[in-house]
Amino acid sequence: MGNALRFRDDTAHEEPAVTLDAFLGQTNATAVRLESDEDARKLIPQLGQLALIEVAFPKFRDGRGYSAARILREAGYTGELRAAGDVLVDQIPYMRRCGFDSFAPEADIDTDALERALSRYEHVYQKAADGRSPVWALRHG
Amino acid sequence: MYKYDEFDQSIVDTRVAEFRDQVARRLAGEISEDQFKPLRLMNGLYLQLHAYMLRVAVPYGTLSSRQMRMLAHIARKYDRDYGHFTTRQNIQYNWIKLEDAPDILADLASVEMHAIQTSGNCIRNTTSDQFAGAAADEVTDPRPWAELLRQWSTFHPEFSYLPRKFKIAIVAAEEDRAAIKLHDIGLQLYNNDAGELGFRVFVGGGMGRTPMVAPVIREFLPTGDFLSYLEACLRVYNRYGRRDNIYKARIKILVHELGAAEYARQVEEEWAHVKTLGLDPPPGEFERIAAQFALPAFETGIADTVDRSDPDFAVWLDQNVKAHKQPGYAIVNISLKPVGGIPGDASSAQIDLMADLAETYSFDELRVTHAQNIVLPHVKKADLYTIWQKLVAADLASANLDLISDIIACPGLDYCSLANARSIPVAQKIAKRFEGLDRQRDLGELKLKISGCINACGHHHAGHIGILGVDRKGTENYQLLLGGSGAEDASLGRITGPGFDEDGVVDAIERAIEKYRTLRTDGERFLDTYRRVGMDPFKEAIYG
Numbered sequence: 001m002g003n004a005l006r007f008r009d010d011t012a013h014e015e016p017a018v019t020l021d022a023f024l025g026q027t028n029a030t031a032v033r034l035e036s037d038e039d040a041r042k043l044i045p046q047l048g049q050l051a052l053i054e055v056a057f058p059k060f061r062d063g064r065g066y067s068a069a070r071i072l073r074e075a076g077y078t079g080e081l082r083a084a085g086d087v088l089v090d091q092i093p094y095m096r097r098c099g100f101d102s103f104a105p106e107a108d109i110d111t112d113a114l115e116r117a118l119s120r121y122e123h124v125y126q127k128a129a130d131g132r133s134p135v136w137a138l139r140h141g
Numbered sequence: 142m143y144k145y146d147e148f149d150q151s152i153v154d155t156r157v158a159e160f161r162d163q164v165a166r167r168l169a170g171e172i173s174e175d176q177f178k179p180l181r182l183m184n185g186l187y188l189q190l191h192a193y194m195l196r197v198a199v200p201y202g203t204l205s206s207r208q209m210r211m212l213a214h215i216a217r218k219y220d221r222d223y224g225h226f227t228t229r230q231n232i233q234y235n236w237i238k239l240e241d242a243p244d245i246l247a248d249l250a251s252v253e254m255h256a257i258q259t260s261g262n263c264i265r266n267t268t269s270d271q272f273a274g275a276a277a278d279e280v281t282d283p284r285p286w287a288e289l290l291r292q293w294s295t296f297h298p299e300f301s302y303l304p305r306k307f308k309i310a311i312v313a314a315e316e317d318r319a320a321i322k323l324h325d326i327g328l329q330l331y332n333n334d335a336g337e338l339g340f341r342v343f344v345g346g347g348m349g350r351t352p353m354v355a356p357v358i359r360e361f362l363p364t365g366d367f368l369s370y371l372e373a374c375l376r377v378y379n380r381y382g383r384r385d386n387i388y389k390a391r392i393k394i395l396v397h398e399l400g401a402a403e404y405a406r407q408v409e410e411e412w413a414h415v416k417t418l419g420l421d422p423p424p425g426e427f428e429r430i431a432a433q434f435a436l437p438a439f440e441t442g443i444a445d446t447v448d449r450s451d452p453d454f455a456v457w458l459d460q461n462v463k464a465h466k467q468p469g470y471a472i473v474n475i476s477l478k479p480v481g482g483i484p485g486d487a488s489s490a491q492i493d494l495m496a497d498l499a500e501t502y503s504f505d506e507l508r509v510t511h512a513q514n515i516v517l518p519h520v521k522k523a524d525l526y527t528i529w530q531k532l533v534a535a536d537l538a539s540a541n542l543d544l545i546s547d548i549i550a551c552p553g554l555d556y557c558s559l560a561n562a563r564s565i566p567v568a569q570k571i572a573k574r575f576e577g578l579d580r581q582r583d584l585g586e587l588k589l590k591i592s593g594c595i596n597a598c599g600h601h602h603a604g605h606i607g608i609l610g611v612d613r614k615g616t617e618n619y620q621l622l623l624g625g626s627g628a629e630d631a632s633l634g635r636i637t638g639p640g641f642d643e644d645g646v647v648d649a650i651e652r653a654i655e656k657y658r659t660l661r662t663d664g665e666r667f668l669d670t671y672r673r674v675g676m677d678p679f680k681e682a683i684y685g
């Protein structure tokens with residue numbers, strides 16, 4: 001495992017994440033892990049009880065987790081949303097935009113390179129899950 | 142033309158800095174080639190057979206003279222003094238050094254250009270009608286919509302690791318000059334019966350190993366829902382497109398496996414949700430962009446006739462010059478297909494000359510076409526003869542637009558690491574065989590397209606005559622296809638039968654064409670005759 005990164009002020013959630021099937025079968029878990037081929041929308045009826053959702057990235061090229069994250073944030077989820085697996089420096093800014101606020105990378109992340117990557121772009125073209133105003137909104141006040 | 146504001150410039154400049162950082166980390170060994178690959182690919186940098194290839198985006202094929210000159214400068218300074226215009230209206234440089242790439246991007250950024258998302262499994266450069274803004278038959282200029290798409294798709298956080306690359310094309314006329322039905326998404330702007338402007342949305346076309354003509358997914362999409370609807374189309378694909386097999390990962394397979402109706406239903410359902418997120422920019426943003434595509438200040442009351450007394454000029458005029466919507470003006474097509482040349486290649490000097498012509502005679506504007514030619518969109522008829530003379534002097538006056546020697550060919554085995562066979566020498570042999578312009582003109586419109594492997598970058602499925610290079614027991618072999626079209630009557634070519642060697646395929650084409658000459662009725666193109674009589678007579682002529 002690489003260095004875990006967290007962009008939240010609350011304390012880290014300790015309860016281990018259960019699988020989606022296990023979560024849907026029992027009602028009291030507060031942490032769940034979503035594999036990349038699982039439907040994030042299945043969690044929507046019970047979002048309120050969740051404090052941690054971990055989304056798997058088996059390969060960095062598998063981009064399904066980006067949609068999963070946005071769907072969860074668009075549904076109002078405010079708990080910890082963690083990207084886990086093949087998570088690399090240059091993908092994290094995109095993940096942040098899609099609503100991820102915690103990362104469990106397989107390999108160590110160069111934190112200096114990450115800091116540069118995260119602060120690099122002053123402007124973005126599209127609205128996403130991170131609340132940044134797209135340039136069209138800035139242009140038209 | 143669209144002009145960057147401070148926001149656009151800041152994003153493109155930042156991209157240069159970011160890539161400089163990524164290249165430095167790669168050169169220092171801090172990231173592996175495997176980790177670097179998707180980063181350089183997202184920036185159009187491929188590792189080819191002999192060197193790095195850099196693909197530069199020409200958004201919707203539109204360039205200013207200043208930008209065109211920069212393309213010549215890059216060819217001169219960092220490459221071997223030429224560039225290659227591609228079927229996606231971009232330009233590629235074949236001999237690039239990795240350490241130069243950040244400087245090239247900085248040069249490009251200085252003229253509001255970039256190489257963002259010209260490769261990788263993301264939304265690629267949007268292509269459009271090369272006659273946009275000038276064509277007599279368009280309902281509106283499609284390019285402001287294409288620019289909206291460019292901005293929306295640039296560094297889209299959700300859609301940068303799609304199952305596969307994603308190509309969008311947009312037109313605003315009945316005549317489809319951008320092959321929209323052979324794209325992942327094809328958009329046709331039109332006015333509905335109520336007189337409102339909207340899009341007909343085609344999803345799931347494509348070439349490659351499994352070619353498909355895209356079905357209509359939405360008959361009429363109001364312009365105000367443009368981006369949110371595309372967001373829904375892409376989200377369904379990102380979630381459910383296949384990732385288990387690279388050859389089945391394009392959206393055409395998803396649409397085909399689900400069925401167009403079911404895919405459309407899922408998109409509508411997703412869109413009902415996405416629409417509530419406020420992703421569509423306000424109308425003022427479209428108006429801001431559209432104002433920059435306002436028509437140039439055309440002169441009125443000028444001569445609408447041309448002196449045809451020079452016969453060579455008259456041939457070029459009839460073949461390469463098209464009708465403009467403004468009286469007294471015309472659209473000039475500059476063919477990059479001289480006999481013996483490499484389709485789509487232009488030297489730095491030629492690129493500079495075309496830039497000069499655009500500056501002096503075409504309101505500072507040029508276009509790259511998906512047939513790998515260049516267009517001067519707004520030329521006064523009175524200037525045509527002077528322009529032609531300058532093109533002749535630069536070896537740019539081939540009068541072969543849409544004729545058999547106006548061949549689309551991919552780079553093939555001469556450059557491409559995926560190729561099975563060479564494309565360029567075959568194109569050269571065909572052009573040589575049919576060299577006489579009278580013979581070519583007698584054959585009329587004939588779109589010949591060549592790909593060096595099944596990936597179909599040379600669009601062989603969409604050629605009236607298509608050639609596909611395959612590897613047959615270690616030797617180069619060419620399959621012949623007939624009957625394809627990338628236009629509004631889109632269709633996919635069919636294989637004639639067993640393949641040929643390089644000279645054999647040229648002979649086979651000649652036999653098919655002679656057959657067409659005996660079968661055609663008045664005004665019938667090769668494609669029309671083929672559609673009327675079917676494959677059999679041609680097969681007999683080729684193999685008989």
Ligand code: SF4
Pocket residue numbers: 551552553554557558559560561592593594595596597598599
């Ligand atoms: S069709 Fe094949 S050979 Fe030709 S450029 Fe594409 S990948 Fe390379």
